[in-house]
Amino acid sequence: MDIPRVAHRFVEVEGVRVFYREAGPLDAPVLLLLHGFPSASHQYRRLIDALGTRYRVIAPDYPGFGHTEAPEGFSYTFDRLADITEGFLERLGLARFVMYVFDFGAPVGFRLAERHPEWIAGLVVQNGNAYEEGLSDGARSFVALRPEQPGAEQTIRELLTLQGTRGQYEGGTSDPELVAPDGWTLDQHFLDQPGRAEAQVALAFDYKSNVESYPRWQAWLREHTPPALVVWGRNDPFFPEPGARAYLRDLPEAELHVFDTGHFALEENLPEIAPLVADFLDRAWKR
Template identity: 65%
Template sequence: MTVGPRIPSPRHRTVEVDGVTVAYRESGPADAPVLLLLHGFPTSSHQFTRLMDALGNVPHRLIAPDYPGFGRTETPPGFSYTFDRLADIVEGFTDALGLDRFALYAFDFGAPVGLRIAVRRPERITALIVQNGNAYEEGLSDAARELTALRREVPGAEDTVRSLFTPEGVRSQYETGVADPSLIPPDGPTLDLHYLGLPGRADAQADLAFDYASNLGHYPTWQAWLRSAGIPVLVLWGAGDPFFTPAGAKAYLRDAPDAELHLFDGAGHFALETHLPQIAPLIRRFLVSGPSRGPEGA
């Protein structure tokens, strides 16, 4: 019997960062170049399980942490759930693991978290992969603009935000804009709902939802960093995303004109769920060889 190349099994670990027990998964050689995978809402590092398997033989160390308020990460009483604090903890996480240089994969919430770190520690970022992670005003859909405009003190705003944490709300985020929802494994939404149901998690997510508007004021700073960084950039985007539109994907080319861009018709916000076979080879080639200036679309 012929046995193919061995794909390393991910390891599941924790590390203490400023009183937070950060859970993370990693695979690959300890001395290899690092790809830091930053997840989105309402999921956690488990969203990268299939991608990590698909990239198992890439000569990189793949590391995916759970943010405070997500997945298996545990926070102390009184933790403040803001995007600034999430970035603080992830930055401290990279310090704790000795990650002096790494490529960054930013999906959804991973964009405001990761780009904060990039501005603070620009010397650390070797490359950027963006997957449905917005950093431009034109990338906000009408639905996203309505959500970011919500204020906690306005009657009904809290109920609107918390509707995102229901089974229907979670499934909608996975399925909206997807041509074939049967391609979406049910495991992800099911696990998301489990973590959302843990004590204090809905409150934490509501705090972050109301803080999301703070990210918009950082857009010019993040764009300026991108213009000055001079790093390879790969932009991957589910074209049916109900929150972040393809215009936001194309806007990256304004500040990183040599970036490689792929729009995936039939994919939604969670493009990895339905288009992993198309996306994983692009990431593999990008990590090994850098960007290719081919035509848009896939």
């Protein structure tokens, strides 16, 4: 039985103590796992177990998430999350990898791709949106919130409650019994730490910068045409299925698989998704 040894480490980047998980041979193809909201690298634990003997798998926590420690006064914007992730990759000497982007991982990852197209050997996109049609009505209303708007911050903070966090994991699933409670319980633990809610409020107000960047990211896809695997939970209340199919407009050769689940598709469909990712890694790395 092949089971990977997973190391849990920290590296210093611009005063941020970045936590990350790593498994796999140092000379193997690299898979960078970029997590979503409101989670952290722990959301990929089972995927790391599935892939971490054949590939070098690396999953960091962003500032404001998980075990990563940011200094007081850190500016929580998506540009800054990308800055720290970029510095993290440079510290590890990673210059070529397949990038798995989910939720917040998409705006972080596409910023990295714009800055360093030579780093990207391929893309795995899982409920990571880059298209207007991939925004539900609820997501559009959320993105439209502004700090000066009465009640806007309270609306964001309601999403940071245990009920809101659990709903993101179980909403849209075909069988909630397949969703382990550990994920949303641990996420809530981190959300309840001092300063974490304020970080998430700042990022929520900055999310409009991602939507404004969609045309640039789409142009990047058309120009660089990276090999791509798109896997998607069709019942995602934030990023519905049209967002998955939109990638085919700019990457017509991308492979698309849609599953009857919600936002955190790996929670319910890891047995189906992990082999797809492994097969894609083998093909992308041979290009």
